[in-house]
Amino acid sequence: MRIIAIMKSIEQRMAAAWRNKYIIRRALSTQILMSPQSLVSLDFPENWTPTPDSLRPPTLNCSGAQDAVTIDGKLIAEDIRSTVATEVKRMKEAIGKVPGLAVILVGQRRDSQTYVRNKIKACEEVGIKSLFHELPEDCPQDAVVSAVSSFSEDPSIHGILVQLPLPQHLDEVKILNALRLEKDVDGFHPMNMGNLAMRGREPLFIPCAPKGCIELLIRSGVEIMGKNAVVIGRSNVVGLPIALLLQRHHATVSVVHVLTDNPEEITSEADIVVAAAGVPNLVRSNWLKPGAVVIDVGTCPVEDPSSEYGYRLVGDVCYEEAVKVASAITPVPGGVGPMTIAMLLTNTLDSAKRAYQFV
């Protein structure tokens, strides 16, 4: 009896297997495209390991030409901030309202604390109202969502910023979904990003660091149209939107990333290089064409007990080398960082103007 039962069960399982195979074959036969049915996931960490290049000491005097011009992001950002201050004042005098920004910080990352402190200070200086909501590292998802939701409902708040990266246990997508599109001053909402990507559409907000890079190029008199631009890194916050923006400015754009063969070869064809990989000193002199313009978006905190907060920021570009090859370059600090904050202020001002229909 037992043997018969076992035989029956094997028979049933085989029948089931055939049925499944048939269903799978039918599914395959109705598949029209050869490409995978779900898009290849980009959800793995963009972990560039330091190249042997980035470990070697800088070689100076790579060319006999003059040193690159340093693009002073701090100075340009100050200029923009003073214009924002004037506009905020004009708004206050005309309609008795000021723009409001809410900043949410989860956890204790020292670099995040510095950026948030800088953002709040910058708001104060230009007359933008800021509300700061700090949550502990281990706070539940609901607490962050409800903070975002309450700022979303608050009519005196025109911009909401959730400082990234969030602690591992939190679901970034769900949290950012609670953020109203009209208050997405970071420009990270898929609708803003999609509109940035598509011809004939306009996003409500352009992400701050990429917008700052373009502003630096324009104000430094760098022509973008028709030029070869290489973006190093493909993150949602910098690499992707800057590639889209450069295309909007009619550059020919290549994106190199952690799985690119010979990134240095591709980058050395570029008139404009935007480095946003987050790897200290990744870009060495052999990555650069003589005369290239180099925008360094990298802000990697490295331990440094001698500096004020115990760390200092290091860029993706080996500055000492690049300055000998490039025609213009942004330093770290003092380059893109201050511009990111200035763009946050302009996005918040624009958002408030839109909300109050103030022109």
Ligand SMILES: Nc1nc(=O)c2c([nH]1)NC[C@@H]1CN(c3ccc(C(=O)N[C@@H](CCC(=O)O)C(=O)O)cc3)C=[N+]21
């Ligand atoms: N939701 C979100 N929006 C962001 O815009 C955002 C973020 N998350 N997470 C982290 C990155 C990084 N970032 C910087 C902002 C200012 C400086 C900055 O002010 N840098 C100064 C120096 C800073 C210092 O004093 O150490 C400089 O480069 O001169 C740098 C980096 C914004 N980010």
